[in-house]
Amino acid sequence: MIELERLLTRLPIEAADAVVGMARPKSTDLARHLRERLGAAAGDKGSFLSEPYLEGAFPWLPIERGWDGIDPSLLHPKTVETLRRVSPYPPYAHQVEAWSKLCTDDPVSVIVSSGTGSGKTECFLTPILDRLVKSSDGGSKRLTGVRALMLYPLNALIASQEERLASWFAPFGGALRYCLYNGETPEETRSARARSEPWKVFDRKTLRHDPPPVLVTNITMLEYMLIRQKDEPILARSENTLDYIVLDEAHSYIGAQAAELSLLLRRVALAFGREPSQIRYVATSATIGTGDGGELRRFLQDLSGAPKENVHVVYG
Incomplete structure (x- = not known):
């Protein structure tokens, strides 16, 4: 005092x-x-x-019995094994709630409103990883074609995911891969690191020839990808494979920018051969709002085109 x-x-x-x-x-x-x-x-x-x-800061609520408290039918055993190894903390209740929505067979979209440091990334990255594991026979079959788009407003936020993605995907030895795609991604690389880290796509040539299941990028690069002839192979090799679109820092999309993004997301769905109802949209924010969730559901529905009845709100 x-x-x-x-x-x-x-x-x-x-x-x-x-x-x-x-x-x-x-x-x-x-x-x-x-x-x-x-x-x-x-x-x-x-x-x-x-x-x-x-203001009193209350801790995020973990689920009872930690990892052992998760319904065995929710996640693939290989997913749980990987998360136990890479995550120092047991899952929080709001994370498991998000997983229960996003891991279902039928596409469901979720908006996560939770404070900084509450593990919002795990809310969507765990279901993405789990779906890839299930689609690859437990992580043994190599996947190609973009299954998940993770959109960040800043390159710094894209780069911040590097360590986490590497630790989550490395155990699968290249069967499951990701790419950080921004203006700094080189056209081609022959570095020894690229050979020693097969779970990451380092250059645009490889991205176009053999698109990884997870593509981390920004709105500008996504716009270019839809119209640039060089990037057309990414779309062709990802026909009907796109399952997730993640919008991090969703509170930054307001006004004209939100209107432009909503049109872009509809074009993305068409370019990947999907309907909005077939895609799981995930929006996250620490400051996007509270209340009964009605406005938040409408926000994500208007932004993405997802059916309103399939949009759920998860609070931390």
């Missing part, structure tokens, strides 16, 4: 000094007045800071 009081005393003063320093008023009296007014105690009139607002 003492440290908090010191922080609240120091922050307004330092903030006021910074702003006055950038403004550089010629009058020393004006500068002194601004520092005194803006640097007042937090919550005082004219102060840079309002009174502190404290």
Whole structure:
């Protein structure tokens, strides 16, 4: 508590000094007045800071008995074996709820509204991995053709998935693969790393010749892929294979950008030979909203074209 009081005393003063320093008023009296007014105690009139607002942070709820508490029929044994090895934590209740929707035979779409650090990526990556495992005879049969598109608004977010995807796909020795496809992806590579890591597609030439089941990209590259003749083989070799489209940071899609994305997603479905009703759409966000879920379901339905009755909301 003492440290908090010191922080609240120091922050307004330092903030006021910074702003006055950038403004550089010629009058020393004006500068002194601004520092005194803006640097007042937090919550005082004219102060840079309002009174502190404290909110209790509750932990995410794990399921009872951890991995042993999962319905044996939900995930393939090989999927559970892989996740036990790569995940240091037992699954949370909201993750298992998302899996129960996304692992069904009939396409169901999900919007996950849960806080930062709650494992939203696992909510969709686990069902994707499980479907690939089941489609490849337990991870022994090599798959080709894009089964899942994971869309991120920033290249930095695409790169952030590298370590997790590598640890999840490496145990299958190249039968299950992924590609990080952005403007920095080289046209061709002959690096030793590409040979030593067969679970990752490193270049565009390989991507076009033998598309991996998981393609991590952004909206711009996806748009290019639909119209660029060089990328047409990706679509041709992925005809009727697309099962998942993931929209991370879904709260960033608003206004005109959301309208453009909704049209793009419909074109994507057509390009891959699918109907929106055949695809599992997953949207995730830490700040997209709460409530009864009606507005969130409409949001994902309008964005993707998925049937409204097949859209579910999962809260962390």
